[in-house]
Amino acid sequence: MEGWLPTALGTVAGLLSTSSFVPQVLKAWREGDTDAISKRMYIVTVTAFVLWTAYGFVIGGLPLIVFNALSLVLSGTILALKLRDDRRARSAA
Secondary structure, X not given: OOOHHHHHHHHHHHXXXXXXXXXXXXXXXXHOOOOOOOHHHHHHHHXXXXXXXXXXXXXXXXXXXXXXXXXXHHHHHHHHHHHHHHHHHHHHO
């Protein structure tokens, strides 16, 4: 496919998938409760976004680069909050 359609599809998909992380980040940040969050799942997710971002650079796909990098930041934030809360829980025990 050539033209604007692939970029438009990638942009809409990126907006939707990236924005899906925002409520989780806000909830974990505000409440400081990450007990229900799977650390393994977010390790895999962060790794996947690193790889998707790298793939975007290799093929020159701007929507892939932008939205996967944004998703990487958001999912990385969730993982960092989870790791922080796990350390705090171990220290308190």
